Amino acid sequence: MARCDVCGNDYDKAFTVTTPTASGTYDSFECAIHALAPACAHCGCRIIGHGAEHDGRFYCCAHCAKHAGVKGIDDRV
Incomplete structure (x- = not known):
């Protein structure tokens, strides 16, 4: 084993x-x-889906990216 x-x-x-x-x-x-799995740079959860990336930092969703100051990332357009 x-x-x-x-x-x-x-x-x-x-x-x-x-x-x-x-x-x-x-x-x-x-x-x-x-x-x-990478951890979200804002909330720390593990990213097991697509997530989002900006300047080498990973986010679990657009909401967390926006809270971290990232502009131009949306979950839905």
Whole structure:
């Protein structure tokens, strides 16, 4: 069995995710998200959807981007 890099659970169905910059073993998508998904620069939640990016900073939504002072980002036009 393999041990999850996030929670330490030793699980027979663990999986490995490899990106161009990192690799890790996880027992669930939840743990993989905590390890790999970027955090919103405003509220800190993990971004598991498209999100928004401005000047190298990631936001979970246009609302958070606007609160951080970003102009021109809308959830819907």
